[in-house]
Amino acid sequence: MTRSDARRPPPRRLRRFVLRLLGLAVAAAVVAAGALAVLVVATPSVADAADRVASQASTHGAHVETTVPxxxxxxxxxxxxxxxATDPGIDPLGVLRWAGGTIQGRSDAGGATLDQQLAKLLYTxxxxxxxxxxxxxGLALKLAHTYSRPRILxxxxxxxxxxxxxxGVTAAAEGYFHRSPDALTWPQAALLAGLVQAPSAYDPVVHPDLARSRRGHVLxxxxxxGMxxxxxxxVFDRGGLQLAAR
Structure with missing residues (x-):
């Protein structure tokens, strides 16, 4: 027997180890599926999402979008x-990271999808x-199941x-650039997309340097x-913020 053979684990022990890992993975998947099912059952219907959007738009004087810029x-x-385009409303790995962080007492959103962010805006x-x-x-899973991807946007x-x-994107496009959302340049669109994470911190009027740095990240x-x-x-990153005159 060579030295490398002596270090190699016996086949039977290796099989038991692999089977144990597979069993743990299956058990974890079953628990996760059960937890998601409970969340879906425990959360309210999302059939009124459009009504909630209209109500918030009325409160804030926003425009209800019917097309996607x-x-x-x-x-x-x-x-x-x-x-x-392909996720089921949640990022499974992101949810697992969030669950692990919650168990450990850490505050970690785990990479919330747009569906989750919409649920936060409308329902919580x-x-x-x-x-x-x-x-x-739970609400994000329902939103993704109920509405098309363009409708979610x-x-x-x-x-x-x-x-x-x-x-709303119409008020932002008109307010910052005096343009409709579908007429924005790539740098302008990137600036707006960067704002949703921390709107006050990246406000380009108040914090232009931070806004420009955030726009660079989006670009x-x-x-x-591949866009x-x-x-x-x-070239876009070297340019100014292109804000309308105030």
Missing amino acids: TRVAAALIATEDSRF DGRQDPLAQAEQV ELYLSTAYFGHGYY ARLVAT LTEAQAA
């Missing part, structure tokens, strides 16, 4: 939820405590806050997702 949507998806009053985040997971872009008092994400070339992004 292509560049803003691409920038938003690239930055906030790159698997938006923007809360980010563990209970609210759990509710957002319309609802989100009608409701999201873009800083400086602007609710890099657009390169990563822009590195050369295009570099």
Whole structure:
């Protein structure tokens, strides 16, 4: 017997180890599926999502979107939820990270999808405590099952806050740039998409340097997702914020 053979674990022991790992994986999957089923049952219906959007739009003087501005949507998806087109409303790995962080007492949203963010805006009053985040997971699954991907984007872009008092993408596009959302340039669309994460912190009127840095991140994400070339992004990143005169 060679030295390498002596170090190799016996086949029977290796099989038991692999089977044990498979058993743990199956058990974890069953528990996770059960937990998601409970969340779906325990959360309210999302059939009234459009009514909630209309109510919030009325409160904030926002415009209810009926079309999706292509560049803003691409920038938003690239930055906030790159698997938006195919995910089931949640990112399973993100949910597992959130669950693990919650168990360990850490505050970790786990990479909330656009569906989860919409659920937060419409159903949990923007809360980010563990209970609210759990509710957002169940609601996101329902939203993704009930509405098409373009419809989710319309609802989100009608409701999201873009800083400086602007609710909804139309108010933000007109307020910052004096343009309609579908007429925005790539740098302008990237700027708006970057705002939803922290609208006050990245407000381009109040914090132009932070807004420009955040826009650079969004442009890099657009390169990563194939929407822009590195050369295009570099040119856009060198330009100013293109805000309308005030």
